[in-house]
Amino acid sequence: xxxxxxxxxxxxxxxLPPLRSNARFxxxxxxxxxxxxxxxxxxxxxxxLVLWHTGSKSAAGLVGFSALLPMLVMxxxxxxxxxxxxxxxxxxxxVAGRALAIGSVAVSLAGDEVRVWHxxxxxxxxxxxxxxxxLSERAAVRGVVPPQQVSxxxxxxxxxxxxxxxxxxxxSGVLFGLSAWVPFLSSTGLYLMSLLTxxxxxxxxxxxxxxxxxxRGMREEISSGLRWVWQRAYxxxxxxxxxxxxxxxxxxxxxxxxxxxxxxxPASTVGLIMAAGSxxxxxxxxxxxxxxxxxxxxRVMMYAHVAWALIMPGTVFLLHPVTLGILFFITxxxxxxxxxxxxxxxxxxTPDAMQGxxxxxxxxxxxxxxxxGALGTGYLLEGVGTRGTLAIASGVMAxxxxxxxxxxxxxGAEREDRSAQDEASGPQRELxxxxxxxxxxxxxxx
Numbered sequence: 001x002x003x004x005x006x007x008x009x010x011x012x013x014x015x016l017p018p019l020r021s022n023a024r025f026x027x028x029x030x031x032x033x034x035x036x037x038x039x040x041x042x043x044x045x046x047x048x049l050v051l052w053h054t055g056s057k058s059a060a061g062l063v064g065f066s067a068l069l070p071m072l073v074m075x076x077x078x079x080x081x082x083x084x085x086x087x088x089x090x091x092x093x094x095v096a097g098r099a100l101a102i103g104s105v106a107v108s109l110a111g112d113e114v115r116v117w118h119x120x121x122x123x124x125x126x127x128x129x130x131x132x133x134x135l136s137e138r139a140a141v142r143g144v145v146p147p148q149q150v151s152x153x154x155x156x157x158x159x160x161x162x163x164x165x166x167x168x169x170x171x172s173g174v175l176f177g178l179s180a181w182v183p184f185l186s187s188t189g190l191y192l193m194s195l196l197t198x199x200x201x202x203x204x205x206x207x208x209x210x211x212x213x214x215x216r217g218m219r220e221e222i223s224s225g226l227r228w229v230w231q232r233a234y235x236x237x238x239x240x241x242x243x244x245x246x247x248x249x250x251x252x253x254x255x256x257x258x259x260x261x262x263x264x265x266p267a268s269t270v271g272l273i274m275a276a277g278s279x280x281x282x283x284x285x286x287x288x289x290x291x292x293x294x295x296x297x298x299r300v301m302m303y304a305h306v307a308w309a310l311i312m313p314g315t316v317f318l319l320h321p322v323t324l325g326i327l328f329f330i331t332x333x334x335x336x337x338x339x340x341x342x343x344x345x346x347x348x349x350t351p352d353a354m355q356g357x358x359x360x361x362x363x364x365x366x367x368x369x370x371x372x373g374a375l376g377t378g379y380l381l382e383g384v385g386t387r388g389t390l391a392i393a394s395g396v397m398a399x400x401x402x403x404x405x406x407x408x409x410x411x412g413a414e415r416e417d418r419s420a421q422d423e424a425s426g427p428q429r430e431l432x433x434x435x436x437x438x439x440x441x442x443x444x445x446x
Contacts, residue, residue: 016146019153024144024201029160031197032137035095037164038190039130042102043067044172044274045183046123047257048267053114053180057258061378063116064254067123068374071367074131079360080221083353087136087143088203094133095198099191101125102184109181134363138343139355143203158340159285162332166278173271225357228350229365237407238301239365242338244400245308248393249331250370251377252315255393256324259386269321277328284336291337298408304334309401312394316387 019025046067050060082090101122108118137157145153175183230236253274260269291300307330314327350358380389 016148019145019149019156022145024203025141025153027197027201028137028140028144028203029156031091031095031194031201032157033160033164034190034194034197035098035133036161037168038102038187038194039098039126040165040168041172041175041183041190042105042126042187043123044169044271045176045180045187046119047254048173048176048270049109049114049180050116050119051257051261052176052267054116057381058378059116060257061254061375061381063120063123064250064374064378065372066120067127068250068367068370069124070127070131071363071370072372074128075135075360075364076222076225076357077218078132078135079225079357080218082132082135082139082356082360083221086203087140088198088201090136091133091140091198092195094129094136095191095195097129098126098133099188099195101129102191103188106181106184106188109179109184114180131360131363135356135359138359139352140203142352142355144201154343155285155340158336158343159282162278162281162285162336164278166275166282169274169278170268170271173266173268176267221357225354225361228354228358229361234298234408238297239362241301241305241400241404241407243365243367245305245397246367246370247373247376248312248397248400249335250373251380251389251393254374254377255315255381255386255389256328258381259319260321262386263319265321273321273325273328276325277332280329280331280333281336284333285340287333287337300338302404302408304338305397305401305404307334309394309398312390312397316390316394 046063047060050056050063054060105119105122108115141150141153141157171186172183175186229239256273257270260267260273295303311327311330315324318324318327346358346362377389380392384392
């Protein structure tokens with residue numbers, strides 16, 4: 001399904017200019033593309049640096065945990081603050097802060113110093129600022145595009161992320177092969193380019209009335225976001241199930257990196273396997289709208305997890321980089337289609353004043369588990385090896401497929417799908433309590 005078709009579907013009979021003619025969206029999209037490229041490239045380089053310079057699987061897991069821990073501890077307060085602050089300024093500060101943090105690693109490595117504690121701290125700082133940036137960017141979409149084009153914009157954002165992965169992962173491996181500090185210097189430069197691009201962006205900032213900046217006020221606002229999500233039972237179930245699958249896939253990425261090193265292959269091989277997944281994800285981002293327009297969310301969730309459960313055992317036996325690349329291609333294709341629909345749905349049905357809070361709850365549930373996946377996988381690899389770890393991951397995915405099938409074939413799931421459609425087409429208002437609605441996922445990602 002093309003962008004114009006998606007816009008026609010979202011906008012009904014109203015004719016709108018395509019997003020490519022929207023200057024503000026182009027600046028947001030382009031500046032974020034540079035930022036995502038820098039973040040993904042440096043995150044991949046963290047794993048390669050620790051594995052190839054220390055050989056410690058648990059140390060690699062610890063650094064991965066540090067990079068993803070902000071998904072657990074920063075999401076909820078970040079959501080409240082993003083709703084309070086000017087979202088453009090938040091993005092600019094986050095990009096500048098990440099440039100300084102990653103630049104410090106490049107300087108340290110240029111002096112031939114590799115300190116795991118330094119890398120872990122920088123990974124945590126970058127991850128924390130990325131949480132603020134992602135919530136601000138997603139909420140800012142509604143400020144730069146008409147409501148009828150939100151689905152199209154979210155699809156293009158997901159396609160951008162997948163395309164960046166395709167370039168960033170192998171590029172990080174190649175640059176790391178030149179010298180350990182090169183990918184970090186490259187990421188610093190990309191962050192600076194992103195900063196210059198986003199500085200030209202103007203986003204309407206709506207000041208919230210009656211906001212309370214006390215600790216109690218923050219707790220109340222966090223609670224309102226949690227209640228909003230919790231009252232939508234099948235939306236909540238979908239998020240928890242996806243959290244489990246994200247945990248598995250985060251562990252799979254680290255396991256593949258360890259496997260490549262044990263096979264004596266160059267670090268660039270890891271990037272190429274990830275690039276295959278990025279190609280699948282890019283295609284999945286484009287097909288997400290087509291899929292979600294034909295299947296309700298409950299079936300998308302069920303079919304996706306059953307497919308993943310059938311694919312995962314292949315990683316235990318098919319260990320050649322080519323076959324692993326094919327498996328990553330398929331799993332990422334499915335995952336991107338789910339992500340586009342989910343992000344679009346959440347943005348469309350959430351009141352603007354609650355975008356940050358609700359988005360933070362969604363990201364906490366969906367991506368927060370990834371940090372535990374990285375940490376746990378590091379120790380699993382030390383204890384049972386790569387094949388044992390992959391076998392456990394396959395078993396967990398099979399269990400998730402069973403749970404998804406049971407949950408989303410119950411009668412209440414269909415009723416909630418229909419009520420979500422009604423809510424998405426109704427007036428937007430800030431609710432902290434109300435009738436449960438959920439996920440029709442008009443288009444659907446740690």
